[in-house]
Amino acid sequence: MENVIETKNLNKVFGIGDLAIKALDDVNFHIQKGEFTALVGPSGSGKTTLLNMIGGLDEPTSGNVILDGQDISQLKKSEMTKFRQDHIGFVFQAYNLIPVLSAYENAEFIMLLQNVPAKERKERVYKLLEEVGLKGKEKNKPGEMSGGQQQRVAVVRALAAQPAYILADEPTANLDSKSTSDLLDLMYRLNQEENMTFIFATHDQRVMDRAKRIVYLEDGKIIKDEVH
Amino acid sequence: MKTLLKISWRNCWKSPLRTGIVIGSIIVGIWSSIFMMGFMDGMMTSRKNNVINTRLGHIQIHSPEYEYDPNILNSVKDREKVIQALENNPHVVGYTDRFVTEGVLKTAREQRGIKINGIDVEKDAATLLISEKADQGSFFGEEFKYPVAVGDKLAKELKLEIGSKVSLSLTKPDSTQTSKNFKVAAIYKSGDAAYDNYNIFVPKEAIYKVIKSDEPIVHEIIVKIDDIEKADEVKAELLKSIKSDEVLTWLEADPYSAYAEDSYGMMMFILMTVIIVALLFGILNTVIMSVLERKREIGVLRSIGMTKKKVWAMITLESLIFGLVGGPLGILTGWATTAYFGKYGFDLSSYGEAMEAYGLDTIVYFNIPVEYYFIYSFLIVIATVIGSLIPAYIATRVNPIEAIRSI
Numbered sequence: 001m002e003n004v005i006e007t008k009n010l011n012k013v014f015g016i017g018d019l020a021i022k023a024l025d026d027v028n029f030h031i032q033k034g035e036f037t038a039l040v041g042p043s044g045s046g047k048t049t050l051l052n053m054i055g056g057l058d059e060p061t062s063g064n065v066i067l068d069g070q071d072i073s074q075l076k077k078s079e080m081t082k083f084r085q086d087h088i089g090f091v092f093q094a095y096n097l098i099p100v101l102s103a104y105e106n107a108e109f110i111m112l113l114q115n116v117p118a119k120e121r122k123e124r125v126y127k128l129l130e131e132v133g134l135k136g137k138e139k140n141k142p143g144e145m146s147g148g149q150q151q152r153v154a155v156v157r158a159l160a161a162q163p164a165y166i167l168a169d170e171p172t173a174n175l176d177s178k179s180t181s182d183l184l185d186l187m188y189r190l191n192q193e194e195n196m197t198f199i200f201a202t203h204d205q206r207v208m209d210r211a212k213r214i215v216y217l218e219d220g221k222i223i224k225d226e227v228h
Numbered sequence: 229m230k231t232l233l234k235i236s237w238r239n240c241w242k243s244p245l246r247t248g249i250v251i252g253s254i255i256v257g258i259w260s261s262i263f264m265m266g267f268m269d270g271m272m273t274s275r276k277n278n279v280i281n282t283r284l285g286h287i288q289i290h291s292p293e294y295e296y297d298p299n300i301l302n303s304v305k306d307r308e309k310v311i312q313a314l315e316n317n318p319h320v321v322g323y324t325d326r327f328v329t330e331g332v333l334k335t336a337r338e339q340r341g342i343k344i345n346g347i348d349v350e351k352d353a354a355t356l357l358i359s360e361k362a363d364q365g366s367f368f369g370e371e372f373k374y375p376v377a378v379g380d381k382l383a384k385e386l387k388l389e390i391g392s393k394v395s396l397s398l399t400k401p402d403s404t405q406t407s408k409n410f411k412v413a414a415i416y417k418s419g420d421a422a423y424d425n426y427n428i429f430v431p432k433e434a435i436y437k438v439i440k441s442d443e444p445i446v447h448e449i450i451v452k453i454d455d456i457e458k459a460d461e462v463k464a465e466l467l468k469s470i471k472s473d474e475v476l477t478w479l480e481a482d483p484y485s486a487y488a489e490d491s492y493g494m495m496m497f498i499l500m501t502v503i504i505v506a507l508l509f510g511i512l513n514t515v516i517m518s519v520l521e522r523k524r525e526i527g528v529l530r531s532i533g534m535t536k537k538k539v540w541a542m543i544t545l546e547s548l549i550f551g552l553v554g555g556p557l558g559i560l561t562g563w564a565t566t567a568y569f570g571k572y573g574f575d576l577s578s579y580g581e582a583m584e585a586y587g588l589d590t591i592v593y594f595n596i597p598v599e600y601y602f603i604y605s606f607l608i609v610i611a612t613v614i615g616s617l618i619p620a621y622i623a624t625r626v627n628p629i630e631a632i633r634s635i
Contacts, residue, residue, distance in 0.1 A: 052629055057531055058629050078536070084531065085532065100235060113535075114533075
């Protein structure tokens, strides 16, 4: 199986001297295409830091991050931005849609940055919005939708750009049970049907219950790696 | 770019009150500055036209010594040659030659130092408007053998009226003094109180008789040309054939006018700069607030792949929208106001005396050179782009990780 994410001796230290905190301590792990993985652990265990590293948002103190076959330490910042645009989909806890754009416009946004032709953008967005149950809500602004609906738009935004994998940082933290269940169903289905790779950083037991693989972190180290 | 423009436009209108206030202040600022510029230009044009049409003409020709020593002996040296040069120049539309000397005007009670202008009434009237400015009487009828026109201010101060007798004393070419009684035939009001208080007009033939001169003595030749902008060009042409006399353009002949023209340009520049700087800071302040409020949103945009260049462009567009909506509206309202008062005039007759003291008409017709609108438009665009620099810089410095951490 092809590795979409691989870390080698990954270390991240915040601060210097006596105040230095080791957020990641020699982390070695990989994720293969089609995985549905949860990074779990208590607060401060390093799961968000690891997610930032594999999202190309932060640079390691030492070690390597290889994303979709590319060692990202070799990339300039502008190249990294483009790499994120083309290879990584993000789903955030607070949805983070652009408030002034409609559901449709939010969903097509990354494709616009990628210069995807208008016809193709339209086809992909309508198809995905329909799949996530948001048909008819295309013109709604984020403020006119529920949290669950906004998070589904965020998922469509991430998926529409056809990334190599999707990183989701506590995607269900602000959702009620029904919305959480619906969102997880959606992601699980996309994983099963489209072989889309999902990596979650989460505390949520409901997410862990659905994950095929759970990576446990504590004090910046992987202490357990379970495949269900 | 279309999407960036869409986001920028919608972000601008996310807070309609704030945006409305900013755009409103841009409109009011630009409108008021155009109003002021139109008013000032109108006043300046009015003063300039007054000065040129009643006093200076476009070009003056004197003896070179006259400027420093305006005595009766310093007359135009080669009058015939000057007249010939003027007759041959296609831009000259009229000229009048005057006898000009300083003298004393006496009444039964008072006396004043004045400038005596001996004029050929018909020729003078064809060139300048002073003879049309008679408020009482006329320049000059048959009723008096030795008529004199005095300014309204002088007449009031010396309690003169039509028919009043005054004595004029002046120096003859042989340096002896002479006096002659004249009767007030006209009281004029040129619109410049200081000028009216000092200048009196008499027929040239009458003054020649007083000084017993058979030869015409001319101290000042005032020339009108077809285009004020060609004054320097015509001067240069005249100087080719006029060698022994001095040729001055109206700006050179009247240092105050030159100073007023220069200071007017400077005032316009200062006014424009103040408004543009205020506009710049207004936009800067608003866009910075908008960026700081949207730091998380910008961080997310960066994290999902929006480049710094596009973030910069997005913020610059927001700033430009303020300038490009407010600027044209301000210019349009300013232009409309200027056009209205340019046609119908702005009545300041309640300040009539003060206006006249400065040689200004009481009705000001607004005017703005068209190029000022283009300069203004250009400066607005520049100001809005400069106003976006700091907010755009702040926006590009937003760290995507911090945006995600703040979730």
